[in-house]
Amino acid sequence: MRSDAAPAGWQAIRDAALERLRSGAWAPGELIPNEAELAAEFGCARATVNRALRDLAEAGWLDRRRRAGTRVVPHPVRKATLTIPVIRHEVEAGGARYSHRLLSIARAVPPAAVRAALGLPCARRLLHLVTLHLADAVPHAHEDRWIDTDAVPGIDGFDPEAVSANEWLVGRVPYTEGRLVLGAEVAAPEMARHLGCPEGAALLTLERSTFLHDRAITWVRLCHAPGHRLTTSF
Amino acid sequence: MRSDAAPAGWQAIRDAALERLRSGAWAPGELIPNEAELAAEFGCARATVNRALRDLAEAGWLDRRRRAGTRVVPHPVRKATLTIPVIRHEVEAGGARYSHRLLSIARAVPPAAVRAALGLPCARRLLHLVTLHLADAVPHAHEDRWIDTDAVPGIDGFDPEAVSANEWLVGRVPYTEGRLVLGAEVAAPEMARHLGCPEGAALLTLERSTFLHDRAITWVRLCHAPGHRLTTSF
DNA sequence: TCGGGAAATATGTCTGCACATAATCAGGCT
DNA sequence: AGCCTGATTATGTGCAGACATATTTCCCGA
Numbered sequence: 001m002r003s004d005a006a007p008a009g010w011q012a013i014r015d016a017a018l019e020r021l022r023s024g025a026w027a028p029g030e031l032i033p034n035e036a037e038l039a040a041e042f043g044c045a046r047a048t049v050n051r052a053l054r055d056l057a058e059a060g061w062l063d064r065r066r067r068a069g070t071r072v073v074p075h076p077v078r079k080a081t082l083t084i085p086v087i088r089h090e091v092e093a094g095g096a097r098y099s100h101r102l103l104s105i106a107r108a109v110p111p112a113a114v115r116a117a118l119g120l121p122c123a124r125r126l127l128h129l130v131t132l133h134l135a136d137a138v139p140h141a142h143e144d145r146w147i148d149t150d151a152v153p154g155i156d157g158f159d160p161e162a163v164s165a166n167e168w169l170v171g172r173v174p175y176t177e178g179r180l181v182l183g184a185e186v187a188a189p190e191m192a193r194h195l196g197c198p199e200g201a202a203l204l205t206l207e208r209s210t211f212l213h214d215r216a217i218t219w220v221r222l223c224h225a226p227g228h229r230l231t232t233s234f
Numbered sequence: 235m236r237s238d239a240a241p242a243g244w245q246a247i248r249d250a251a252l253e254r255l256r257s258g259a260w261a262p263g264e265l266i267p268n269e270a271e272l273a274a275e276f277g278c279a280r281a282t283v284n285r286a287l288r289d290l291a292e293a294g295w296l297d298r299r300r301r302a303g304t305r306v307v308p309h310p311v312r313k314a315t316l317t318i319p320v321i322r323h324e325v326e327a328g329g330a331r332y333s334h335r336l337l338s339i340a341r342a343v344p345p346a347a348v349r350a351a352l353g354l355p356c357a358r359r360l361l362h363l364v365t366l367h368l369a370d371a372v373p374h375a376h377e378d379r380w381i382d383t384d385a386v387p388g389i390d391g392f393d394p395e396a397v398s399a400n401e402w403l404v405g406r407v408p409y410t411e412g413r414l415v416l417g418a419e420v421a422a423p424e425m426a427r428h429l430g431c432p433e434g435a436a437l438l439t440l441e442r443s444t445f446l447h448d449r450a451i452t453w454v455r456l457c458h459a460p461g462h463r464l465t466t467s468f
Numbered sequence: 469t470c471g472g473g474a475a476a477t478a479t480g481t482c483t484g485c486a487c488a489t490a491a492t493c494a495g496g497c498t
Numbered sequence: 499a500g501c502c503t504g505a506t507t508a509t510g511t512g513c514a515g516a517c518a519t520a521t522t523t524c525c526c527g528a
Contacts, residue, residue, distance in 0.1 A: 010511075022410075046479095047514085048511085048512065048513080050480080051511085051512095054479095064478090065478085065479075065521075066521065067523095068479085068520085069478060069479080070479080078318050079315045079317050079318065080317075081313045081316070082316050083294075086309060170309060178312070178314070178467065179465065179467050180467070180468060181463050181465050182416060182463060182464040183462070183463040184437055185418075186435065202419050204438075230416040230417070234318070234413075234414060243482075244481075268509080269508070270508085278482075279484065280509095282481085282482060282483080285481085300489060300490040301489085301490055301491035301492055301507055301508050301509070302490085302492070302507095302508075303509080304509080
């Protein structure tokens, strides 16, 4: 009961090529026939072959270079796409009711680690928010966020009690670049109290920095409650 | 010192559209002009607009449907792509010398959790490998892997002492689907001994199941040494 | 022998056109 | 009102041809 009975068009060509890649007919590191030859073989226009091969290149199977031709990447490093969630959606998708609690709000100079992540040369004062996200009143994640309010027009209309910074910023504040760092940390006493978990539990952490044209916007660190898992398919 | 001075062609149109999205000229949830109109506005062929908008749709900005037109997605859920590393490359990219040590090899019936992840209905015996990956002789990650040897032709020629299962399987064994689960766990005594870290340290774990047409191939769980971080850009 | 520059070549992209496909809309029937 | 059906319309895809661009290759001169 597969959804694709028999893809036609460029997808059919992509699938045929994929089959050769998987079977080893086109071996890793080797050059594959050029677009014109494949177009002749499959009886279609070169543009159609181009579309198919471009898709495989995006998926990480092929390396294409002008003049040099298309070769199979030696070690097919596959890519998984991780969707960056709005926490409220993540919680609600799990069937729970979302809420959040503002733990603290202040203006301060961020620690060196945060300044480094944001590429801030000087010690400016940023808005610092600490929020706890809850799923059915059970702690879900702890959010530690620094915002450069100068980079966020309309910040005055933001009420952190009413809507979480996570949600307010997403969709409202444009950004061009971001970095995501995943790690693990041990629950310190205070964190354990907030998350309602034993001290020393292992927490999945997610740090995100976002920029608009090299201009730092915000840095956020999410500490998820123990047992939380991030899942993707590829 | 940006690499792109002024992208021309379909990328210019994509950038122009992106600017409208970011500025809010095309508001979330709204319908944007159709391809023909945009082509007229930008003075190019419809196919060129199509290419640009398709790119934005892939990036998660737009939702395009036949007849219904193209609308801005309400909550721009952005995607980060995580490249799945071959551990040796990961280590060598860090400037360290890679090596690995086979801790155990056996045939056994996997625990229920593994069977569930692989969707194995019955209790078959699989090949079980436990490997320690080292960077400059310092423990880097602990790998616990189960392989369905029936699904891997040529497994007889595999010498787990010479080359790690991680590397041998990648590039040699085709697969169509995979699942990736990220989590965190506390270092148990034995794990701490292997990784040379204190008991109770927080470890970033990565579980991967791979399939070929719904046929389970392998399940692997990597436990990274404390402090390890996974980084991506988006 | 060692550059340096010209020619060759594979992919990248654009255009204009055509038809396919899906979703919506409007009209007509019960 | 409710439902079915056919027209409409925006996107999806295909084709042929053309030119752009990046690299490699090769040949020639110093």
